[in-house]
Amino acid sequence: MDRGDNRTRFANVVIPHLDDAYGLARWVTGNRADAEDVVQEACLRAFRGIDGFSGGNGRAWVLTIVRNTAYDWLRKNRSATVIHVDDLEAIERMQLADDAAAGDNPEAALIARADEAKLEAAIASLPALFRETLVLRDVQGLDYREIATITGVPIGTVMSRLARARRRVIETLGVEK
Amino acid sequence: MTENDRLLLNAYIDGELDPAHVLELERRLAEDRALANERARIEALRGAMRERLPRETASPALRRRVAALARPQPFAVNWRGGWASMAASVVAAFAAGSIATLVAIGPGGREPVAELLVASHMRALMASQPVEVTSSDRHTVKPWFNGKLPESPRVVDLTAQGFPLVGGRIDVIGLTPVPTLVYRARLHVISLTALPLSSRASASPHAIEGYNIVEWTDGPLAYWAVSDLAVPELENFAKAFRAGEAVP
Numbered sequence: 062m063d064r065g066d067n068r069t070r071f072a073n074v075v076i077p078h079l080d081d082a083y084g085l086a087r088w089v090t091g092n093r094a095d096a097e098d099v100v101q102e103a104c105l106r107a108f109r110g111i112d113g114f115s116g117g118n119g120r121a122w123v124l125t126i127v128r129n130t131a132y133d134w135l136r137k138n139r140s141a142t143v144i145h146v147d148d149l150e151a152i153e154r155m156q157l158a159d160d161a162a163a164g165d166n167p168e169a170a171l172i173a174r175a176d177e178a179k180l181e182a183a184i185a186s187l188p189a190l191f192r193e194t195l196v197l198r199d200v201q202g203l204d205y206r207e208i209a210t211i212t213g214v215p216i217g218t219v220m221s222r223l224a225r226a227r228r229r230v231i232e233t234l235g236v237e238k
Numbered sequence: 239m240t241e242n243d244r245l246l247l248n249a250y251i252d253g254e255l256d257p258a259h260v261l262e263l264e265r266r267l268a269e270d271r272a273l274a275n276e277r278a279r280i281e282a283l284r285g286a287m288r289e290r291l292p293r294e295t296a297s298p299a300l301r302r303r304v305a306a307l308a309r310p311q312p313f314a315v316n317w318r319g320g321w322a323s324m325a326a327s328v329v330a331a332f333a334a335g336s337i338a339t340l341v342a343i344g345p346g347g348r349e350p351v352a353e354l355l356v357a358s359h360m361r362a363l364m365a366s367q368p369v370e371v372t373s374s375d376r377h378t379v380k381p382w383f384n385g386k387l388p389e390s391p392r393v394v395d396l397t398a399q400g401f402p403l404v405g406g407r408i409d410v411i412g413l414t415p416v417p418t419l420v421y422r423a424r425l426h427v428i429s430l431t432a433l434p435l436s437s438r439a440s441a442s443p444h445a446i447e448g449y450n451i452v453e454w455t456d457g458p459l460a461y462w463a464v465s466d467l468a469v470p471e472l473e474n475f476a477k478a479f480r481a482g483e484a485v486p
Contacts, residue, residue: 068307068308068309071307071308072305072308075304076304076305076308079296079300079301080293080294080295080296082296083295083296084293087294097296097297097300100296100300100304101303104304104307105307106365108307108308110367122364125361125364126364126365129361129364129365166278166279168275168279169278169279169282170282172279172282172283172286173282173285174286175286176290177290177291177292180290180291181291184287198252199283199284199287199288200287200291204252204254205249205252205254210364213357213358213361214353214357215353215446215447220245220248220249220254221245223248223252224244224245224247224248227248228244230283231279231280231283234283234286235279
């Protein structure tokens with residue numbers, strides 16, 4: 062495949078997903094300037110590797126590259142903030158508070174009223190691997206299989222991370238302050 | 239509410255539950271107040287995220303910089319193809335596994351070494367290239383690990399046996415950076431990772447998500463070979479690697 066073809070493929074496959082790419086990078090890095098650097102680097106990688114795209118789900122392919130680039134960037138620039146698997150397992154072992162409280166459900170109303178700043182803060186405070194799973198599902202609307210592909214884990218792990226991420230955000234938002 | 243109830247409830251809300259479980263869960267939602275309340279909270283959260291979080295858009299400046307990549311460049315960008323079919327097989331493996339996985343939900347969370355290695359292998363196949371150092375010369379690959387890891391791995395030339403060296407990369411398993419050599423068998427990629435023996439898992443599964451795993455120990459190290467290559471061929475590879483002469 063010559064380079065002209067590659068440029069056309071890049072324009073067709075990558076550029077339509079630029080907003081999603083930027084959105085994911087923003088949530089992973091936590092700020093907009095870093096997200097721009099990550100997306101630019103990811104697009105360069107995508108361009109070089111466009112031969113490796115076999116057709117099919119272009120968005121998942123692009124987001125996989127963005128995610129890997131974002132974590133490489135975090136490791137290089139902010140190694141302390143990257144959550145390693147061991148830490149994550151410790152978090153996942155934590156017993157989740159089981160609210161047996163039947164009857165009224167005041168938390169649901171509080172959560173429904175949470176404003177942008179509170180939502181942002183609650184999601185931003187999640188461990189990185191929980192946060193990306195929640196963002197890919199509830200902000201970007203990807204299905205479990207796509208999220209599994211992008212994050213490189215089995216679907217069972219996606220389900221577990223998503224359930225825990227939502228529970229933690231609910232616990233943060235469902236408390237009257 | 240058990241952990242499994244939560245997973246099923248979340249999958250139900252996301253429309254990812256199979257029909258048999260949907261009926262069962264809807265019956266329970268009608269009876270179980272705590273479960274119904276949790277559903278209301280999750281729906282409230284999803285609604286708030288949908289309505290209040292701003293839609294992130296790439297800035298015009300970023301768009302221009304990226305679009306410039308797609309325009310003719312004065313410098314040559316050269317990349318050899320060939321990974322396409324492998325990336326496709328990753329996607330196919332997920333497609334095949336998804337329904338079964340949804341029904342057979344385990345306790346979740348725990349990721350044994352074999353799973354982490356398969357995940358690294360899959361991520362590498364989906365990256366723009368599966369190696370960080372590309373070389374078929376073991377005298378180039380081995381020194382590349384020096385200075386990055388306390389010990390560089392044993393590197394064996396297996397070209398004559400049909401397993402040319404592609405290069406190497408560093409994977410992080412748990413908190414430990416470990417060397418991974420990448421070999422090729424026809425169109426298949428083999429990731430061979432050397433781990434300290436202590437991180438060896440008790441069970442030794444032979445296939446995860448369609449990838450075969452062959453494991454052996456050599457002195458203080460456990461070697462794990464991961465590939466979509468058939469088990470007998472992967473075992474041939476392991477045998478050849480063990481018998482091969484390493485770079486001093």
